[in-house]
Amino acid sequence: MEKSFIPEGQIGDWKVEKFEVTEEEAKFNNIRATFSFSDRGRFIKAGEYTRLKRNRVVVMSDTPAELDDFRYFIHQAKGKILLNGLGLGCILQNLLEKQDVTQIIVNEISEEVIQLVGKHFKDKRLTINHADAFTWKLPKGLRFDYVYHDIWDDICADNLPEMKKLHHRYGKWTDNQMSWCREYLE
Numbered sequence: 001m002e003k004s005f006i007p008e009g010q011i012g013d014w015k016v017e018k019f020e021v022t023e024e025e026a027k028f029n030n031i032r033a034t035f036s037f038s039d040r041g042r043f044i045k046a047g048e049y050t051r052l053k054r055n056r057v058v059v060m061s062d063t064p065a066e067l068d069d070f071r072y073f074i075h076q077a078k079g080k081i082l083l084n085g086l087g088l089g090c091i092l093q094n095l096l097e098k099q100d101v102t103q104i105i106v107n108e109i110s111e112e113v114i115q116l117v118g119k120h121f122k123d124k125r126l127t128i129n130h131a132d133a134f135t136w137k138l139p140k141g142l143r144f145d146y147v148y149h150d151i152w153d154d155i156c157a158d159n160l161p162e163m164k165k166l167h168h169r170y171g172k173w174t175d176n177q178m179s180w181c182r183e184y185l186e
Contacts, residue, residue, distance in 0.1 A: 001067040060087040079145030084133035147177035
């Protein structure tokens with residue numbers, strides 16, 4: 001899995017920044033992840049990473065735990081793909097490296113995220129929409145081979161009703177869809 005190549009920057013409440021995890025911080029995190037229900041198995045190595053923040057809230061990072069969250073989807077996905085949520089573009093970046101991906105549409109609700117992250121992706125197979133996953137109107141006749149929903153800031157069972165709603169909504173347009181950490185939450 002490729003880490004984010006997006007440079008640091010800030011637009012409005014959104015910020016992309018580089019950060020370092022020291023050996024000591026990694027050890028502390030990994031001990032906590034061993035015993036915490038919400039962080040179980042989400043280990044991190046010391047190193048340099050990139051994160052996307054809204055105000056002071058970390059929305060996404062390119063730490064190994066987060067990259068592992070969508071590894072299976074990347075491995076499976078091919079053909080026409082819909083991503084609901086752009087984030088740091090890590091999923092998009094990895095999909096664009098696959099020759100068997102023919103089209104990618106990304107719906108991102110934040111114009112600032114599109115300006116910070118989306119502008120760094122140029123590929124004829126790619127369309128990025130400023131759109132809400134819950135209200136976006138699918139172009140007539142379009143069907144996706146794979147859909148991935150990644151619009152939540154944190155891993156929380158409170159997200160399950162929205163995941164169920166999205167899976168129901170997009171179920172008529174695809175046979176293969178996943179939501180970020182849904183299986184983990186269920």
